[in-house]
Amino acid sequence: MKETTQQKGLAAAIFAFVFWGLAPIYFKMLNHVDAFNIIAHRVVWGVLFLAVFLLVRERQSFFSTLKIPLKTFFGLLISGLLIVCNWLIFVWAVTHDQILATSLGYFINPLVNILLGTLFLKERLTKAQMIALTLAAAGTLYLGIYIGQPPWIALALAMSFGFYGLARKLLQVRPLVGLFWETMWLVPAALWYFSATMNTQLQTTTSTMILLFFSGLVTVLPLIGFNYAAKRLSLTYIGFLQYMAPSISFIIAVMFYGEAFTHGHQVAFAGIWTALFIISYHSFKERKRKKLTMV
Template sequence: MTRSAPSEARIGFFAGMGAYLIWGVLPFYLRLLQGVPAADVLAHRILWSVLVVVVLIFALKGWERVRAAVRQPRLLLLLLASAVCIAINWLVYTWAILAGHAIDTSLGYFINPLVSVLFGVVLLGERLSKPQWIAVALAALGVAVLTIERGALPLISLALALSFGTYGLIRKQAAVDAATGLFLETMMLAPVAALWIAATPQGFAGWPVPTMGILALGGIATAVPLLLFGVAARRLPLSTLGLMQYVAPTMVLLEAVLLFGEVLDPAQMTAFAFIWAGLAVYTLSLRRPVAQAEQPR
């Protein structure tokens, strides 16, 4: 029995929301790994993610789908590209959290929804109204203000926004289920991760037992939200998926300021103001057609 379009959209919404809520609390997990180099954390996340996804593939009896995907060269190239994008995203994010730049990561993920919207328009032919273009322009203005105030581009924020926006775009084009896609992505990254860990002084098991346990949990913390995101990416328009992403950066911003002791500087506050204004304009532009459709005729 085929699911209806509303049912598919509902599944996509809850999967996407689950992914963003998990990403919203990810800084708490990463801060438990203070003292572990970001590249080591990334390598362990990749290898433990492979184990988690292999278990899931067995549980779902999905090996036939994996074999079918491996026979599609174009799909493999897309997944290789998405794997590179998500690895860059993980590395930048992990380093930034461990180095005390959670506010910069939050800014990046506030920019990211409007980057996704722009990608949807330029590359996928999705259409925006004038208010929605204003929203994108406000976000760009926020980045420009921060760049001028600091005298340099906000590299952490832009790297996160562009890498994850590109990842979402590629996964939107990859005709593969979430578990199969993530399995192939992590398998492509696994050899590099294994070589990296083998070359470190600690090797595969040189960290204290509690640290190794936390590193192992990275497989779940990494795989589960990405699986949920993959489900959502196949069922929701890119613009809708992009808009949902403000949940995680809101949580991270509150954590950074209220719990981690980071301080919003004036340039960041100005940039946030423009980007929040853009998100507000965009949200209102999406609600208006719904409200009009509900009016009695």
């Protein structure tokens, strides 16, 4: 039974990360739409799909499931602003031929998480983590020097998602319930945007409107899979799998959309990939050591 549960968790995790990795293809089909417009639709339809899913899953417990402390409710406003900033940067980058930059950002993100944990949660850096952070920083710095400016898109994605993860960790709310409320906070702004751009909305073609409508499902579906997997797999295991998404996006950017993979990118990615290998290998060894200690 335990093996079956883990297999289901693995399938759900692979589904979520492959879905996230392929997401740029979907938003690339909306490159003729303003990024703010896409995000407004993503917020409204995302809340709708999420509400339907929670209603089906929780049934009579739907309203009690959504109850959270008032402090947490207002805290989710901050996390909501962080995640919508992340979505906006991601969508803008994809629709402006910068998928490679998004891939770089999500490769950097785990290292940002370590840095934020040290700065705000008083977690101590291990020697391996210090080496990894130095390598990643050196690679990113080299890319900035090579292209003549900091890789703003990658850094903004990594930092916004890193701070979002920190906020959610401090709030300690169930993943999908938290996503529901933090997105619900943004619905009034999205509806205001729709009213302010009514002429644009009315001129939207049917095919584009269908894509905008299902952007909510594109947002929610992988999160449901991730949430399912997180309950059935260890965080270390999920940590290894999470690199699937930016790896797929990397391949899509270079092989299918022909984005330039310059010498600066080669050095930056090499530094970050080496850093991630060091972190992953160290985490695996540490987990194995703890298991042996417990036996």
